[in-house]
Amino acid sequence: MKANCWEGKKKVRVETVPDPRILNDGDAILRVTSTAICGSDLHLYNGLIPSMEKGDVLGHEFMGEVVEIGRGVKKLQVGDRVVVPFPIACGQCTMCHEKLFSLCENSNPNAWMAEGLWGHSPSGIFGYSHILGGFAGGQAEFVRVPFADVGPIKVPQSLRDEQVLFLSDIFPTGYMGAEMCDIKPGKVIAVWGAGPVGQFAIASARLLGAERVIAIDRFDYRLKMAREKAGATHTIDYEEENVHEALRELTGGRGPDACIDAVGAEAHSHGVSYAYDRTKQALMLETERPIALREAIRACRNGGIVSVVGVYGGLIDKFPMGSMLNRGLTMRGGQCHVHRYLEPLLGHIERGEIDPSFVITHRMKLDQAPEAFELFGKKQDNCEKVVLSA
Amino acid sequence: MEARNDDQTRTDQSKRGARALQNFSAAKLAVSSREQSETRPPGRARSLSRASNPWARGLGWFSIGLGAAELLAPSELARLIGVRDSGRSRTILRALGAREVAAGLGLLLPRRPGRFLWSRVAGDVVDLALLGGAMALDRRTDSDRAAIALATVAGVTALDTWAAVRRKDDDDDSDSAALARATGSRSKRQDPSVPVQAVITIHKPATEIYTFWRDFTNLARFMTHVRSVEVRDRLRSRWYASVTGRDQLEWDAVITDDRPDHLIAWRSVADASFDHVGEVRFVPAPGGRGTEVHLKMNVIPPAGKLGKAVGKLLHQLPERIISADLARLKQLLETGEVMKSDASIHQGPHPARPAADDEHPVD
Numbered sequence: 237m238k239a240n241c242w243e244g245k246k247k248v249r250v251e252t253v254p255d256p257r258i259l260n261d262g263d264a265i266l267r268v269t270s271t272a273i274c275g276s277d278l279h280l281y282n283g284l285i286p287s288m289e290k291g292d293v294l295g296h297e298f299m300g301e302v303v304e305i306g307r308g309v310k311k312l313q314v315g316d317r318v319v320v321p322f323p324i325a326c327g328q329c330t331m332c333h334e335k336l337f338s339l340c341e342n343s344n345p346n347a348w349m350a351e352g353l354w355g356h357s358p359s360g361i362f363g364y365s366h367i368l369g370g371f372a373g374g375q376a377e378f379v380r381v382p383f384a385d386v387g388p389i390k391v392p393q394s395l396r397d398e399q400v401l402f403l404s405d406i407f408p409t410g411y412m413g414a415e416m417c418d419i420k421p422g423k424v425i426a427v428w429g430a431g432p433v434g435q436f437a438i439a440s441a442r443l444l445g446a447e448r449v450i451a452i453d454r455f456d457y458r459l460k461m462a463r464e465k466a467g468a469t470h471t472i473d474y475e476e477e478n479v480h481e482a483l484r485e486l487t488g489g490r491g492p493d494a495c496i497d498a499v500g501a502e503a504h505s506h507g508v509s510y511a512y513d514r515t516k517q518a519l520m521l522e523t524e525r526p527i528a529l530r531e532a533i534r535a536c537r538n539g540g541i542v543s544v545v546g547v548y549g550g551l552i553d554k555f556p557m558g559s560m561l562n563r564g565l566t567m568r569g570g571q572c573h574v575h576r577y578l579e580p581l582l583g584h585i586e587r588g589e590i591d592p593s594f595v596i597t598h599r600m601k602l603d604q605a606p607e608a609f610e611l612f613g614k615k616q617d618n619c620e621k622v623v624l625s626a
Numbered sequence: 627m628e629a630r631n632d633d634q635t636r637t638d639q640s641k642r643g644a645r646a647l648q649n650f651s652a653a654k655l656a657v658s659s660r661e662q663s664e665t666r667p668p669g670r671a672r673s674l675s676r677a678s679n680p681w682a683r684g685l686g687w688f689s690i691g692l693g694a695a696e697l698l699a700p701s702e703l704a705r706l707i708g709v710r711d712s713g714r715s716r717t718i719l720r721a722l723g724a725r726e727v728a729a730g731l732g733l734l735l736p737r738r739p740g741r742f743l744w745s746r747v748a749g750d751v752v753d754l755a756l757l758g759g760a761m762a763l764d765r766r767t768d769s770d771r772a773a774i775a776l777a778t779v780a781g782v783t784a785l786d787t788w789a790a791v792r793r794k795d796d797d798d799d800s801d802s803a804a805l806a807r808a809t810g811s812r813s814k815r816q817d818p819s820v821p822v823q824a825v826i827t828i829h830k831p832a833t834e835i836y837t838f839w840r841d842f843t844n845l846a847r848f849m850t851h852v853r854s855v856e857v858r859d860r861l862r863s864r865w866y867a868s869v870t871g872r873d874q875l876e877w878d879a880v881i882t883d884d885r886p887d888h889l890i891a892w893r894s895v896a897d898a899s900f901d902h903v904g905e906v907r908f909v910p911a912p913g914g915r916g917t918e919v920h921l922k923m924n925v926i927p928p929a930g931k932l933g934k935a936v937g938k939l940l941h942q943l944p945e946r947i948i949s950a951d952l953a954r955l956k957q958l959l960e961t962g963e964v965m966k967s968d969a970s971i972h973q974g975p976h977p978a979r980p981a982a983d984d985e986h987p988v989d
Contacts, residue, residue: 239979256980259966289969291977308962328960330829330915342957345970348946360967363978370969370978380980382965515777 239293239376240605240624245283246613248606253293256372256380261308264384266300266318270397271374271602273297273622274322274405275431276500276547278613280365284501284523285549287349287366296322296362297404298374299397302384311385318388320381321574322405324360324371327386331359338571343382344369353550358571375605377626389578392586398593398623399585402436406621407592408577410436410498411443413545416568417494419444426450426483426492426535427468428528430458432595432621433545434498438466439590441496450486452479452528454504457618465594474505483535491537497569499528500546516553523550533559533567544569598622685746688782689730696723707757708771718756725749750783819902819924822944826952829916830959832887832908838959839890839906848954848964850947867900871973875899901926919955921948 239253256265274297279285299319302312312318323338331339340359344350349367350357360382363373372379381388391400410433417425425441427434430453441449450470451462462468472482483492501524504510513525532542533556542565560567584590597620600608608622695703700719704711729746757776828835838844842855842863853866860881867875877898883891883905891905904923911918925944957965968978972985 241977241979254980254982256968259968259971260963262961262963289975289977291979293968293977293979326957326961326965328829329956330827333829342961342965345965345967347953348950360965366969366978370967370976372968372979380968382967383961516780 237377238602239372240295240602242280242288242292242294243290246281248281248294248609250603250605251291253291253372253376256378258304258306259380260382261306262383262385263306264302264309264312264381264388265304266298266320266374266379266381266388267303268298268300268374268377268379268626269317270300270401270626271295271298271376271624272401272404272406273375273605273608273612273624275433276364277609279501279547279549281609281613282502285365285367286353287346289366289370292363292365292370293372293376294363295373295375295379296364297401297406298362298379299391299401299404300374300379302388303378305384309384312388312390316388316390317393318390319400319403319578320362320374320379321387321389321403321408321578322361322364323358323571323574324362324369324382325386325575326383332386335573335576337573337575339573346370361571375602375624377602387575389582391582395585396593397625398596399591400582401623402432402592402595403574403578403581403585405572405574406432406595407436407440407581408574409433409545409572410438411440411577411581412570412572413437413496413498413543414440414444414446416543417441417444417446417496417541419446419494421445422447423493424448424450424487424490425494425496426452426532427462427496427498428452428532429497429499429546430455430462430466430468430471431498434458434496435462435466435595435620436592437496437498437545438462438468442467443584443590448486450483450492455615455618458620461595461620479531480535487537491535491540493537494541494543495532495536497529497532497542497544497546501525501548501550503527503529513553522553524548524552526552526555530554530556533565536563536565539564541565542567545572547571595621596623600624602626686730686733689726689733689746691730693723693726693728693730696720696726698723706771707775708768708773709757709775722749722753722756747783750779753779754783819926820944821922821924822948823920823922824945824949824952825918825920826949826956827911827916827918828956828959832910832917835917835919835955835959836887836890836908840884840886848958849951850954865900877901919952921952923948 237253237255238250240248241251241253243249258265277294277296280288280294299317302314302316302318305312305314321337323340324343325332325337325340326342329341331337331341338359344357344360346366346369347357353367358368360369360371362371362379363375371382389403413433414425414437417423419425419441423446425446425448427437427441427449430438430451434451434453438449438451448469449467450472451459451466451468452472452474453459453462454473454475456473459471459473463471470486472479503513503525505527509527509530510525513522513527516522517525526548528546529542529544529552536542544567559565585592597618598608598611600622602624605624608624611617611619612622696719700716700723701711703719704715709715726749729749732745754776757779842857846852846854851867851869853868855866856864858864863879865877865879869875877900878895879892879898880895881890881892882903883889887908889905889907891903893903894901902923902925904921906922907920909918909920954964957963968980969976971981
């Protein structure tokens with residue numbers, strides 16, 4: 237089959253690789269109909285995530301048709317059309333019982349590597365390094381899906397791929413980012429990053445009843461999408477305005493009730509802090525550039541919540557702990573527990589309350605994956621989200 | 627006049643500091659070489675220092691070069707890094723130069739450059755503090771140049787720390803310690819056995835886990851190196867294992883304690899190629915989270931040519947192996963299967979992509 241493989245920093249290639257096979261009784265094999273490139277794939281592309289191997293098949297946002305099932309699979313049948321959550325979860329361990337699916341205790345065969353880096357291991361993830369399991373991803377014609385009775389959700393034929401594909405990651409991820417903000421009527425939420433996850437965090441904050449949602453980015457086209465499609469009530473271009481002051485102005489000096497970091501480890505900024513973090517990153521004194529996170533902490537209202545869904549992998553520097561402690565902030569974060577959001581969010585889509593396809597700017601073929609990575613990575617041609625079809 | 631006195635005092639202090647550092651390091655060196663001759667097989671110790679030499683040597687020569695510049699041309703160097711050229715700054719720079727040369731020589735000596743790498747890291751911190759202080763307190767400091775110097779030192783600090791940490795891994799890693807114990811003389815009055823332990827919580831009642839474990843034939847399903855187990859009678863069993871896939875280890879084991887749902891203890895019988903005692907305890911986890919499984923073993927390394935494979939086993943990280951074994955037990959009991967990924971089914975590194983027909987993954 238054809239598959240998009242990681243070949244090294246800033247290098248991916250569509251190669252012919254062996255077809256996947258059933259390895260565990262609970263597996264299913266899918267014929268992938270649509271797959272997407274995630275902002276977190278760019279961290280792999282840019283060489284930020286350790287433990288990648290030349291030839292790894294990428295991709296953790298995908299959907300398709302079941303073509304084969306293992307002996308132990310009971311709920312799925314050949315021919316079912318499903319969307320697959322990006323974290324792999326067994327459904328049986330204590331974490332899964334507590335619905336913390338991205339922390340499944342049984343799905344990462346390389347747990348010892350993650351324990352070394354992070355202290356304990358999270359779940360395995362499709363196509364996302366060997367620390368997270370060494371699973372082939374879904375930017376391919378076929379993909380093996382472990383625990384097929386636990387993760388995949390069947391989707392009705394009345395909905396197009398584009399409307400349901402993002403249930404695999406970015407819609408639930410954005411939603412969880414908003415949910416962690418304890419939104420009630422009257423709340424003001426600020427969202428750093430108007431990439432795809434940021435757009436869904438904004439849309440979800442509105443779905444959950446936030447009164448004002450403020451989007452922060454540097455690209456006009458992204459801020460425009462946030463205003464016109466996702467439902468942001470205000471936008472801030474951080475290259476034009478001082479974010480802290482602008483947020484004070486928009487909140488009567490209080491600061492947002494909750495701040496969502498939908499940026500993660502590769503933040504940009506025009507100031508001294510960018511040069512500082514970029515230098516330290518290059519010297520390997522820290523692995524991330526937490527510029528958005530620092531700004532979010534400082535901006536947040538006293539006693540407010542900082543919700544982190546942007547991806548970080550290692551260590552950051554100059555963490556404003558004093559601001560967090562003295563002002564009683566709460567920080568929450570995590571890889572999305574996608575499984576628990578599938579049904580409710582599919583409900584929102586079916587009822588026409590949201591059409592997640594609004595983020596798509598580019599539709600390409602799997603063969604064009606290398607071009608797509610470059611386009612998305614460099615944010616050329618107003619690229620927001622690329623969907624690849626078989 | 628007063629200032630000069632002050633400078634003089636600082637010089638003396640710095641010189642004393644540099645000497646103290648040298649003495650300290652020399653003392654450490656003497657101690658460490660003694661340790662080495664006592665506990666390390668000489669061949670291994672030599673190969674270790676050769677392996678890390680290029681980095682240490684590079685940093686050593688760098689230290690000597692920088693130290694010489696600080697000792698011989700402090701004024702020029704002060705101007706280069708944007709610090710005001712004064713009697714005081716020259717003195718400090720000369721003292722730092724002495725320290726650099728000492729650290730450099732230490733790094734170039736054949737043994738234990740690790741200590742000197744850490745002394746370099748300590749020195750870097752002093753440099754960073756002095757430069758930072760000069761920038762913050764002395765308005766005559768050329769802040770642009772000093773900032774560049776500061777960034778450079780920060781970079782060198784990173785390199786030194788990295789080299790020292792890397793070096794430390796080589797020096798103290800537990801498998802080399804285990805190997806040292808494994809191959810060391812048994813006549814010493816120390817316990818020659820290697821303790822290995824691991825723990826995991828399994829979301830199942832103790833009875834179920836105990837029953838599964840008590841049938842030793844099940845253990846081959848999750849223990850990496852165990853090929854099969856034959857149960858002879860209520861207490862006795864015969865074990866077949868392989869560490870590399872080519873070798874074959876066999877031994878008999880006998881149960882020494884058996885408390886249903888709580889504990890199983892065993893030991894290998896005399897002349898086993900894998901000479902060990904072990905016990906597994908099952909403790910209910912708080913909050914209805916199942917059972918904590920505590921596995922403890924003491925492995926007695928075989929002497930001489932016997933049991934090369936066991937030496938290999940101890941040379942790998944044994945705790946990692948039995949931790950991974952327990953993780954597989956958990957998968958098996960909680961999900962019914964041992965979890966496989968595209969990479970994990972291969973012995974050694976393999977990209978996360980499906981296996982070809984002619985590849986032979988290990989199950």
